[in-house]
Amino acid sequence: MRPLLLLLLMCVFGFNGADSEAGEKQPLKIGDHRELFVDDYLIGKMKNVRLSLHHPVDEGIVLKFDKPWEGLFCGYCTIIKDGDLYRAYYRGRPEAGADGDTGEVYCYAESKDGIHWTKPEFSLYEKQGFKKNNIILADAAPMTHNLSPFLDTRPGVPKAERYKALGGTMKSGLVAFTSPDGIHWKQHPAGTVISKKMVPFPYMFDSQNVAFWSPVEKKYISYFRVFKDRIRRIARTESDDFIHWSEPVLMEYTHRGEKSPIEHLYTNQTHPYFRAPHIYLAVAARFMPGRQVLTDEQAKEIGVHPRYFKDTSDAILMTTRGGNMYDRTFLSGFITGGIGAQNWVSRTNYPALNVVQTGPAEMSVYVNQDYAQPTAHLRRYSLRLDGFASVRADYAGGELVTKPLIFDGSELSINFSTSAAGGIKVEIQDEQGKPIPGFTLADAREQIGNEVDRIVTWKGGSDVSALSGKPVRLKFVMKDADLYSLQFVK
Template sequence: MRLSLIAFYLFTLQLPLGFTPSVGADDDVIDIGNRRELMVDHFLIDKLDNVQLVLNRPRDEGVALTFEQPWEGLFCGYCTVIKDKDSKGEDLFRLYYRGNPEPGADGDEDEVYCYAESKDGINWKKPEFDLFTVQGHKKNNVILADAAPITHNFCPMLDPRPGIPADQRYKAIGGTMTSGLVALVSADGIHWKKLRDEPVISKKMVPYKYMFDSQNLAFWSDKEQKYLCYFRVFEDGIRRICRSTSDDFVNWSAPVLMEYRHHGGEAPIEHLYTNQTHPYFRAPHLYVAIAARFMPGRQVLSAEQAKALNVSPNYFKDTSDAVFMTSRGGKFYDRTFLSGFVRPGIGAQNWVSRTNYPALNVVQTSPTEMSLYLNQDYAQPTSHLRRYSLRLDGFSSAQAAYAGGELITKPIKFQGSELSINFGTSAAGGIRVEIQDLSGKAIPGFSLADATEQIGNEVARTVTWKQGSDVSSLAGKPVRLRFVIKDADLYAFKFNE
């Protein structure tokens, strides 16, 4: 009996995890609609020939905010950055961070949550409130106090779900194992109250010995039409991440332990102290995670070096950095890149314990730039938040050298009339795009010979062929994209109306 083409692929090829057979059945075609797709994983990639996915490390832009106030200090951390709008409809960046000048147990009474804001995400100021008297200071930038243990790791979000009551436009979770994760709400992001007294995710819901002792987060997923919560647990002595879902922010599903994939196989299990998972603002179906990778016992500094820096005792015997992961929902992170995303900087102060921890959320700070922020100089008098920048969509790229190469997608369907790419080339480089049928044959008018070579460096360039840019005749039909790349980077592509 003759095997069908599908059976041939399934039974005679050794296919990597997540591979979509290259056949014509509708079930094998990925419908991307008009979503922006980034070159961060292999989800859409069928073939790479002399092209590789490359991690692009952020550029250090210097200190964004110092933690010099008496109620802030050495142990500030667990930061969240939210890009919002003010009453005039203008950009307003909100920064939330724990203030804690002295070492102590998680959830100590003297932990508070502080607030700063910015018009551009670059220059920050600390407003003066009179909400709480802290260390004898009636005027300060504290927006939450006397709320232990919530103030250990309070983590807010801006809720974009339609129909949300005005007094719940902002939501947050916080708490340790003693309290469970408690939900809070706010109308303005400044004045907070508990959604209810009982935790929304309690210790009894989580089948692990230790949990919650880190920055835990939640957000609304347009893709899944649910609230998602990612929180820290210990599994076999390793710091891991669990995920839970909810329809109402109150009732949460049983948590699922996140797993890690690397090139179709399993990725190494490493201590991830924080996960910082959130929808990417230009492609919210894709969750990005700028996680803090913790290396316990990997000591760099000597006791003498630590003393010279005035590092708090016992906070120099480990190292940490930031790593980049992605998820398209469910229980898997793709760790396409195992190497560090933000490496510790030059100088002994960057190699202490629990420094280089990323803030939650990547935000756009110019028409072509996005920013992320890291806590640095932890447990030192110079503790601060530092800003790093990348081009829009530029976490990673499909890159070819001067000799050239090509990337061919799996079968896709799209909606739109033009193809736009985010790319950069050398003066000698370029990118050409061919649109193929499922068999890999060029569609007339969209062949490589018809393609206009794209040369330059732009976050949005419309791809053209001899006949122009209109691809609407192919919308809704299964096709493949063939990117022929020379000395260039492809960061993302998107079909536009």
């Protein structure tokens, strides 16, 4: 009877055995990684504080899709920061047509600051009677429907394959491309590397299908669109060489430890965050089919194509740290439709792939807007570095205590902001929650201001190296303040 009783207790209380129970108590090994408060990963206890989603600031139009070979149906944008150069890639399509037909091309623009963009003139393909244009790939249907380039950061990657891309529809599968410079592209001899035969879903690939080299997992990872139960979902696969890919797995969603609502996600735009590459950000396009906002009269007034105002969409924020689970900590919209009818049509407000740094304390995300309209364009939105979300304390004040963690470093840096009346104090505790002498609240110096990299100090200074490698907890006592991220530095 004892084994049966134990089994019943394990089922009732959710235990999976001694290893799991012990695993729950194992300190997090964060090393010197930057940790963002975009999920519950670090959070042990919160009292009168909350996780708060922040919304990017509209900085205006950066690219108008106004060339004859671009037009109303430009989309599936990618932004890549390559050293001091910013590159933009996007589909050009002036007229409506079937996905993957010959009317689609891929276009290119570049910038030195991510803010002011130009369209170089190449002579690679003649289109619409123009021998000079910004087209970098044409006559390659159906891959020009949704080509998604990335800068391959794998150590030792051949110079001729410094850039890679996937593109294609269900008809072709996902086809591999390579480029030495991000401009001159050729199909990889392997051709289709992710075929429909590999994917256990009835429909797939018909949006932007992304890939990247993960420096943490040390593998190529791809996230691509599938349908399950008639809902647009995301699948993940991985590869050691970009050519041979594992059996895809369906991504699931969690929200504060519970199952998340399943919504149509048109594009996923999953990529490693450049300041914390172990955290993959997904600034995804949420699609609301049949949720019509505009009347026929409003649609006619803004000149939207008659097939493209019966739905609406916006952008949401998700994260994943690997595996087949997205964390939807925030269910509400991240970038929502702006004022004006033009922002409430089908397939608008679709984010470009990648968030990039555009200033000492600024990063940018780009959004495809006014879809299927003569005013179609790419727009820039800005955030402070790490500023997707924060632990927020109001004027009354509150506290955050982390889970036990093990760090590697000699100083603690925080990205934070306060009001003139607010502040943050940091206490370091042992694994059981007992304040460590020299690092107690009484020893802590209050941090006041607004900085992306402030070294925390106590009466004895900032050196925490004596605690490096040992399990500790961090206690933040906050008032009218936001804590965006933390990192132990050497």
